[in-house]
Amino acid sequence: MSHTLVFDIGKTNARAIVFDAALNCVYRVQRASEVIDASPYPQLDVSGLWAWMLTAMREAAAHFSIGRLNVSAHGATAALVDPECGEDGLVLPVLDYEFEAPARDVGYESLRPAFAETLSPALPAGLNLGRQLWWQQRHFPRSFARAAAILTYPQYWTWRLSGALVGERSSLGCHTDLWVPGADDYSSLVGQQGWQAKIPPLVPAWKPVAPLREAIARATALSGGCAVYAGVHDSNAGFARHLRAERGRPFVLVSTGTWVVCMAAGGTVQRLDPARDMLANVDVRGEPVPCARFMGGREYARICELTGSDPARPVTLGEVQATVDAIT
Numbered sequence: 001m002s003h004t005l006v007f008d009i010g011k012t013n014a015r016a017i018v019f020d021a022a023l024n025c026v027y028r029v030q031r032a033s034e035v036i037d038a039s040p041y042p043q044l045d046v047s048g049l050w051a052w053m054l055t056a057m058r059e060a061a062a063h064f065s066i067g068r069l070n071v072s073a074h075g076a077t078a079a080l081v082d083p084e085c086g087e088d089g090l091v092l093p094v095l096d097y098e099f100e101a102p103a104r105d106v107g108y109e110s111l112r113p114a115f116a117e118t119l120s121p122a123l124p125a126g127l128n129l130g131r132q133l134w135w136q137q138r139h140f141p142r143s144f145a146r147a148a149a150i151l152t153y154p155q156y157w158t159w160r161l162s163g164a165l166v167g168e169r170s171s172l173g174c175h176t177d178l179w180v181p182g183a184d185d186y187s188s189l190v191g192q193q194g195w196q197a198k199i200p201p202l203v204p205a206w207k208p209v210a211p212l213r214e215a216i217a218r219a220t221a222l223s224g225g226c227a228v229y230a231g232v233h234d235s236n237a238g239f240a241r242h243l244r245a246e247r248g249r250p251f252v253l254v255s256t257g258t259w260v261v262c263m264a265a266g267g268t269v270q271r272l273d274p275a276r277d278m279l280a281n282v283d284v285r286g287e288p289v290p291c292a293r294f295m296g297g298r299e300y301a302r303i304c305e306l307t308g309s310d311p312a313r314p315v316t317l318g319e320v321q322a323t324v325d326a327i328t
Contacts, residue, residue: 002067005060007053007157009033009073010234011097011258012297014049016056018064027063029056035096040140043093044077050088050160057220066222069212070205070229071157072237074258075174076127079156080136080147081165089159091143092136097126102135112177113187119288120175121274130177130189137193150198152176154231162210162228165200170236172202173282181269181280181288205232205240205284232284235261240284260296263289 003026008015011033018027031052034045060066076097081089095102102108103124108131115121126132129152137144151159152171159165173179178195180187190196203209208227217224232240235255242253243265250266263281267290272278280288304311307323 003064004068042096061221073154077153119280158231164209166203170233203230258297
C-alpha cells in the first residue's frame with residue numbers, strides 16, 4: 001500500500017504525518033519551529049528543520065511505502081532563492097514575520113495597494129509579505145537582486161525536496177499584498193516593484209511537480225519515484241478537504257494553531273472590515289475566502305503557562321472552567 005507523507009510546518013510546531021490510502025494517520029512526529037536571533041535579522045531555523053525532516057523521512061521509509069510527499073506551511077513567509085547558492089539556495093535568511101523592523105521603515109504604506117484591491121489589511125511587523133520583500137530589497141539590494149526566485153514558504157520546501165521552482169495561489173493570497181483574489185492575478189505592487197519575474201509559474205496545490213531528488217531518496221531510503229506535490233498554505237490545506245466534501249454548500253471552518261482562522265466558504269467579501277483583522281484568503285482553486293482571525297494559539301500557550309498546564313495534553317472541560325473562574 002502506498003502512503004503519503006505530509007510535512008505540516010506551523011509557526012509554533014512542525015509535524016511529519018503519514019497517511020494511508022484511506023487518509024488514516026498512521027505515523028506522526030513533531031518538533032518546535034525555532035527562530036534564530038542572529039545577523040542580519042531574526043530568522044527561521046531552516047537548517048534545523050531540514051535536518052529533522054530528513055530524519056522523519058528515514059523513519060517513515062523504514063515502516064511505510066511512501067509514494068507521495070507534500071508540504072503545508074504557514075503564510076507571511078518567503079525564501080529568496082538562487083539554486084546555485086549552496087544546498088539551501090538562500091541568498092538571505094528566511095525572515096521571521098514577527099520581526100518588527102519592516103513595519104518601522106516608512107515608505108511602504110504609500111506603495112501597498114488599497115484593501116479594495118487585495119482584500120489584505122495592513123498588519124503589524126512583517127505579516128504582510130509584500131512589506132517583508134520591500135524591506136529586504138531596500139536594505140539588502142545586491143542579495144535581493146541575486147535571487148532567481150521568490151518562493152512562498154511551502155514552495156521553498158517543495159524546491160528543497162524536488163528541485164522544482166513553482167508558485168501556488170493559496171500561499172500568494174494569504175494577506176501578502178501581492179495578489180488580487182477576485183481577479184486571480186498579481187497586485188499592482190508586484191508590477192511596481194518588478195517582482196513578477198522572480199515568482200515561478202503557478203501550479204495547483206494538488207499537482208505533483210517532480211520526483212524526490214535522487215540524493216534525498218538515497219539518504220532517506222525513500223523511493224526515487226516518490227512524487228513531490230506543489231505545496232499549500234496550511235489553513236487552506238484543511239479547508240480544501242471540506243470544499244471537496246461539501247460540494248459547493250456553504251460552511252465555516254475554524255482552523256486552529258498559532259492562529260485561529262475562521263474561514264467562510266460561500267461567504268461574501270463585501271462586508272469585510274480590515275480594522276478587525278478580517279481579510280480574504282485564497283483557496284486552492286484560487287477563489288476568495290472571507291476570513292477573520294486572531295492569535296489564539298499564543299493565547300492558549302500563555303494560559304497553559306499561567307496555570308501550569310501541559311499544552312500537549314488534552315484539556316478537560318473542568319480545567320477550562322477552572323481557568324475561566326480563576327481569570328474572572
